[in-house]
Amino acid sequence: MFIDEVEIWLMAGSGGAGALTFRTEKHVPRGGPDGGDGGRGGSVIFEVDPNLSTLLDFRPGKKYRAERGENGLGKRQFGKHGPDLVLKVPPGTQIRDAETKELLSDLAHVPQRETLVQGGRGGRGNVHFVTSVHQTPKFAEKGEPGEERRVKLELKLLADVGLLGYPNVGKSTLLAAVSAARPKIADYPFTTLVPNLGVVRAADHHHFVMADIPGLIENASEGAGLGIQFLRHLERTRLLVHMLDVSGLSGRDPLEDFAIINRELAAFSEDLASLPQVVVFSRVDVLADRTGLVALREHFEALGLEVFPISSVTSEGVRDLILHIWTRLQALPKDLPKLSGVVHITTNSRDDEDPRRFTIARNEEGVLVVSGKGLERAVAMTDMGNEYAVRRLQRQLERWGVFAKLKTAGAQEGDSVRIRTAEFDYVDEDAWGLEEAGEDDEGDDAV
Ligand SMILES: Nc1nc2c(ncn2[C@@H]2O[C@H](COP(=O)(O)OP(=O)(O)OP(=O)(O)O)[C@@H](O)[C@H]2O)c(=O)[nH]1
Ligand SMILES: [Mg+2]
Incomplete structure (x- = not known):
């Protein structure tokens, strides 16, 4: 038995950004929000092709990318979805996470298809963030980043x-x-x-x-x-x-x-x-x-x-x-390798994405690192250059219990807190004796 193997990167497409636009009409200087949603990013999907018998067509180390979704536009127009990237593999191909070696997929039979990395959701346009109080939300969501993963494809070869x-x-x-x-x-x-x-x-x-x-x-x-x-x-x-x-x-x-x-x-x-x-x-x-x-x-x-x-x-x-x-x-008839069948992908479960599920750990530089798939996604979808978007994120973090848990974890005034790429200083509101902040409660939504 001989094993054909190759390591490659899978990069799903990110979602397109939601649009931040307002209606423009002849006699209305500034109409209501009309920013449409971004399109979903393409996923990377593997498909069994009975005509293949080796992995020779994959280039080691190459990044296989699905396209990103297009951005939303004004007049509530949706961005187009990014097309999926479909990679064909011979029957009997096993796919493992290159780091953890976890078996992600066992592609034994035709017409098996398996999505290995999901495209990101499109960001929502500003029309979604209208509330009774705030009719003109001045922010929109960015698209969700596509998943990425380094995988190893393995095929046990039988001689023809x-x-x-x-x-x-x-x-x-x-x-x-x-x-x-x-x-x-x-x-x-x-x-x-x-x-x-x-x-x-x-x-x-x-x-x-x-x-x-x-x-x-x-x-x-x-x-x-x-x-x-x-x-x-x-x-x-x-x-x-x-x-x-x-x-x-x-x-x-x-x-x-x-x-x-x-x-x-x-x-x-x-x-x-x-x-x-x-x-x-x-x-x-x-x-x-x-x-x-x-x-x-x-x-x-x-x-x-x-x-x-x-x-x-x-x-x-x-x-x-x-x-x-x-x-x-x-x-001549082909004797397909006898394999266990489908192994379901254990990661990517929607449970992991609940933003209320996160962990806090202090790293060697003393930074409090908050990790959790759902939270990280919310941060990635926030336009950090837009103060309204940042304020909404703060309210979400509050609602998901991030500040309360930071305090329990021993966060001190002035500590650095990091969630994915976003870093901010911890402010202990109780210590300041601040009353309920309600003045900027605009455009919130129930996610
Ligand atoms: N001139 C010539 N010599 C060849 C050719 N093919 C093989 N040889 C020579 O024949 C000899 C034996 O070749 P191998 O390929 O080792 O033969 P084999 O059948 O694998 O031998 P075993 O492994 O011992 O069973 C070597 O010296 C080769 O260089 C050919 O097409 N022309
Ligand atoms: Mg020989």
């Missing part, structure tokens, strides 16, 4: 194709020529001691996995040579590429080799012996005279087998072989 043949026929050389795998290659038998897997690209987005195992010899099924235990690695492949050395360098007879290996296969497993095979004549570049290949080829073709003369050294015939394999694979 197995390379079969006597030792030293050039199996590892072929794998190295068509994939990024770097198996050991040498001019003696049993160079390969453990199986190698490589991902072969037939065309853009068309890949298959090829396994190279140690060479087989007569009586392998009884333990000769390296034995037959490696044949297990070919059991779940769909197609065997049977390589025969036709160069004469080995002094062996390709027809005899073919018969011997097939006998060993049958002795190991009927299933394996009944897999379709493609015959490859290897090391043809060595032959000065190829007339002998004609009869050999006819022999295999009479058995209904396709024959490909190749040289991994000069590349002759290699491309044709790969394309043929790809075409054959399309027609």
Whole structure:
């Protein structure tokens, strides 16, 4: 088993900002508020695509971003939603949080789809903040930031194709020529001691996995040579590429080799012996005279087998072989990896977003850091450059019990308090003996 893995960033789009606008009419110098809402940001969604079999199309470290929502406009016009970004993955892909290693999603089957990071809500326009007292709210919400997350995609690869043949026929050389795998290659038998897997690209987005195992010899099924235990690695492949050395360098007879290996296969497993095979004549570049290949080829073709003369050294015939394999694979049933099924994403739960759920901790600089998803979101959606918006935030913090809890946590007059990127000084209102502040109670809303 071989694991294909890649780490990437997922960045959902932020919501668009709500508009801060007022109606303008000919004879009304300043009409009521009419700022529309911002659009929702796009989410990043994974979708199972049965035509994929590797993660090669993902660029390690790349940021995959969904678009942000558009801002709201005057006349109560909504901003457009940002489109979602849909990333396609092969069946069997598991997605983990890159830091915590928590399994976020197990994409086993078609047509499974999973949202990994949510786009931000659009900010509300100022029309939402009208109250009986304040008819002209002079602020609007910013859009909610999109979620971000670094994830690791993992795929356990099953080989689609197995390379079969006597030792030293050039199996590892072929794998190295068509994939990024770097198996050991040498001019003696049993160079390969453990199986190698490589991902072969037939065309853009068309890949298959090829396994190279140690060479087989007569009586392998009884333990000769390296034995037959490696044949297990070919059991779940769909197609065997049977390589025969036709160069004469080995002094062996390709027809005899073919018969011997097939006998060993049958002795190991009927299933394996009944897999379709493609015959490859290897090391043809060595032959000065190829007339002998004609009869050999006819022999295999009479058995209904396709024959490909190749040289991994000069590349002759290699491309044709790969394309043929790809075409054959399309027609063969695929054994999907058996996985546990859907794992539901445990984070992103709406419970975490209750602004009344937060924690307070003093960091090493003595700053009181207030953390909580809902609170942080409210801060992110506040336009800090707008005094009315800031005042509304203060009232919300009061209502959610932030000041009371700061006091319990031992906050002193003048302490710095931080919520996400916003920092302010703590003011102990009781110590000042301030009466209920009601004078700026405008445009509040029940969130
Ligand atoms: N001239 C020529 N030599 C080749 C070609 N393919 C492989 N060879 C050589 O043949 C020898 C054996 O190649 P390997 O790829 O190690 O053979 P193998 O089938 O993997 O051998 P085992 O791992 O021992 O089973 C090496 O010296 C290669 O350089 C070819 O197309 N042309
Ligand atoms: Mg080898």
